[in-house]
Amino acid sequence: MIDNLISFFQNFHVFFNQSPILFYTTVGLISLVIGSFLNVVIYRLPKIMEYTWYHECREFLADEVTDIKPKEMTAITLSKPDSTCPNCNHKIRYYENIPVISWLFLKGKCSNCTTKISARYPLVELSTMLLSLVVAHHFGPTAETFWVLLLTWSLISLTMIDFDHMLLPDQITLPLLWLGLLLNINGTFVPLTDAVIGAAVGYMSLFSVFWLFKLLTGKEGMGFGDFKLFAVFGAWLGWQLLPLLILMASVVGAIIGISLLLFKNHNKEQGIPFGPYLAIAGWITLLWGNGIWTWYLQTIS
Numbered sequence: 001m002i003d004n005l006i007s008f009f010q011n012f013h014v015f016f017n018q019s020p021i022l023f024y025t026t027v028g029l030i031s032l033v034i035g036s037f038l039n040v041v042i043y044r045l046p047k048i049m050e051y052t053w054y055h056e057c058r059e060f061l062a063d064e065v066t067d068i069k070p071k072e073m074t075a076i077t078l079s080k081p082d083s084t085c086p087n088c089n090h091k092i093r094y095y096e097n098i099p100v101i102s103w104l105f106l107k108g109k110c111s112n113c114t115t116k117i118s119a120r121y122p123l124v125e126l127s128t129m130l131l132s133l134v135v136a137h138h139f140g141p142t143a144e145t146f147w148v149l150l151l152t153w154s155l156i157s158l159t160m161i162d163f164d165h166m167l168l169p170d171q172i173t174l175p176l177l178w179l180g181l182l183l184n185i186n187g188t189f190v191p192l193t194d195a196v197i198g199a200a201v202g203y204m205s206l207f208s209v210f211w212l213f214k215l216l217t218g219k220e221g222m223g224f225g226d227f228k229l230f231a232v233f234g235a236w237l238g239w240q241l242l243p244l245l246i247l248m249a250s251v252v253g254a255i256i257g258i259s260l261l262l263f264k265n266h267n268k269e270q271g272i273p274f275g276p277y278l279a280i281a282g283w284i285t286l287l288w289g290n291g292i293w294t295w296y297l298q299t300i301s
């Protein structure tokens with residue numbers, strides 16, 4: 001049994017090479033399920049962090065806060081408690097939790113109290129599937145696909161969490177940083193030297209911009225999460241592509257910024273987080289960066 005399993009994993013790229021349909025179907029279905037899990041991460045991870053911070057702060061301020069009534073907060077994890085309708089607490093049954101299909105079948109409403117379920121959930125699942133298929137098409141049935149899928153899925157959660165809370169959790173950025181460095185030990189994407197310099201330059205460059213901006217204007221334009229995310233891309237792509245990434249991030253930023261102003265009458269006071277631009281630009285650079293860079297250099301010269 002185990003031997004069969006090992007031989008399957010050693011030969012799976014052969015199966016997938018012989019049958020592209022099987023390959024894309026597998027990636028498509030797995031990424032739909034992952035998309036559903038990402039919805040949970042996007043919704044719950046910030047709540048878990050808030051819970052932890054609150055209790056750490058209370059512990060730290062032990063004597064000072066005894067007269068302040070503790071806030072009602074329930075401990076949650078990614079798996080507990082089960083998902084419920086936020087309005088009527090109706091427990092979501094397994095067949096109401098099938099990615100995209102359940103939402104369409106329920107016509108976007110809770111089966112018990114008919115409260116609207118946000119279209120965001122099926123959209124996150126669909127985008128996860130589409131982006132995963134692009135990665136699968138780009139890298140083919142290789143180990144690279146697997147690693148880039150992990151990165152893609154993490155970037156989707158980072159993008160959404162940053163949009164919601166202006167927060168890029170260390171729980172996601174730091175493992176990605178280590179993973180990029182480890183993968184490049186045998187040069188999976190770039191030589192290790194480029195990756196190590198990339199990680200350091202990535203962090204330090206935005207860190208310097210942050211302080212310069214703060215000294216000049218007294219405002220904080222970015223958070224420490226942004227430096228870490230830029231370091232992640234340095235570790236995966238090497239330092240050479242970082243200038244292109246920043247260029248792309250400003251293009252993505254302009255497009256998203258303008259569309260938010262046009263379509264959503266976005267509150268200008270609220271500010272727009274920088275993380276999503278970095279994440280989207282970094283993903284595009286990972287897939288097509290070298291081509292874009294060559295084209296850009298030819299165009300300006």
Ligand SMILES: [Zn+2]
Binds near residue numbers: 085
């Ligand atoms: Zn309900």
